[in-house]
Amino acid sequence: MRVSLKDACQLLEKGDIVALPTETVYGLASKLTNPSSIEKIYQAKGRPSQNPLIIHVANINSILSFLKQPINIEIFEEFWPGPLTIVLPIIEELVPSIARANLPTAAFRIPSHPLALKIIEEVGPIVMPSANLSGKPSATHPNHVEVDFGSSFPVLDGGSCTYGLESTILIYNDCKWQMIRKGAYPSEAFKKSIGYIPEFVVNDSSKPLCPGQLFRHYAPNTxxxxxxxxxxxxxxxxxxxxxxxxxxxxxxxxxxxxxxxxxxxxxxxxxxxxxxxxxxxxxxxxxxxxxxxxxxxxxxxxxxxxx
Missing domain, CATH: 3.40.50.11030 (Threonylcarbamoyl-AMP synthase, C-terminal domain)
Structure with a gap:
């Protein structure tokens, strides 16, 4: 069911979840401040609860307000708004444990899609994993969302996604940046801003630090x-x-x-x-x-x- 921007905001404010467009893939959105609404995302996707979500915000200052300690994230200004997510230690009381899988860190992104940004400006920070059934290919068009969740599921139609791949995810660990999910920005893109190409690190634990680390993922039935x-x-x-x-x-x-x-x-x-x-x-x-x-x-x- 296609909804207007106004309708999408109203649904989020009353605790419903809505599919929203971003420049990467479509996402299932909930207000960050509503744990019961966030739970609906996990239920709808069939997503494991130990798989943390990405918090989408409107600007760098919003990210800084969550951080446990000062970290120079202004070095990423050229990548935002855009398909970059960073994982940082946070003041845990500010982020519901369900959104961060009870980790002491949280993932943040500033999307560039104008509709997503407008929603965030209206309702505040949102959590938003990809709008697909867990493990299946991500949705890059509103029709894909309806295939997975049914024609009555609310979708804000923003057309086809520009990048078609999820955001790149970097984590700040031992005073250096590492890549924990490959994405729309290749690793070499960060050399100028941080002074080196971040190493890609595979998480070998059973507890993901970010979305997309479970092995069988993005998979068709074929x-x-x-x-x-x-x-x-x-x-x-x-x-x-x-x-x-x-x-x-x-x-x-x-x-x-x-x-x-x-x-x-x-x-x-x-x-x-x-x-x-x-x-x-x-x-x-x-x-x-x-x-x-x-x-x-x-x-x-x-x-x-x-x-």
Whole structure:
């Protein structure tokens, strides 16, 4: 059910959850200050309660107001508003434990989508994971939200998402920044602002520090196989530059020279596999793994049934 911006604000104020557009993917929103509303997000998604949520705010000063100790986050001004999330130690009383999975840290982001920002300006900080059933491909269009949650679920229609991939997540740990989720900003993008390329750290505990750390994630029902070679008559998710068997059926994600196009299309194509009831599909991994394509490979590896 498509709702207006005014309706979305009213629903949030009375404790309901609403699907909102961002520049990355659609999110399921609740006011930060309403724990019972936040619980509705976990229930709707079927999301494990130990998986923390991202707090979306309007500006840097809002983030600073939650912090346990002063940290120079102004170095990230060039990335905000935009697809960057940072995880920091917080004053725990200011963030409901359900939003941070009882961790002493919380994740913060300033979205750039004008509708999301307007909502935050009207109702205050919101928590917002991706608007999809837990473990399934993220929603990058309002239709995707309705497929997962039904046509009566309230959605603020902001069209298709620009990036199509979730935000990059950095954590401040032992006086240095580390990457704990690859995303729309590649790691090398941060070298100028922090003086080094943040190391990507895999969380090997059973308790996620941020969204997206559970292994099977972003996954369609289709048996998805990552491969550099393909049997005859295979259905392949591929790229314009690469050559495929004549008998195969190829769904082109875009050009390898335009990785942002591939990222934007990725989840929509994974969802299309299920929409068409495809039993087996191949994902072409014949590409250089750098920049945004590193994130694409990470997402598709988590989505695959066979690597």
């Amino acid at each position: 048996n998805l196989i990552l491969s550099k070679s393909f049997p005859p008559q295979a259905l392949i998710l591929g790229f314009y530059e690469n050559i495929y068997p004549k008998e195969s059926q190829v769904w082109y994600l875009g050009s390898l020279n335009k990785p942002e196009q591939i990222a934007e299309n990725l989840y929509a194509f994974l969802r299309k596999l299920d929409e068409k009831n495809i039993s087996v599909a191949y994902f072409d991994t014949n590409f250089a793994v750098n920049g945004l394509m590193d994130t694409v490979l990470e997402r598709i590896t988590k989505a695959a049934s066979k690597v």
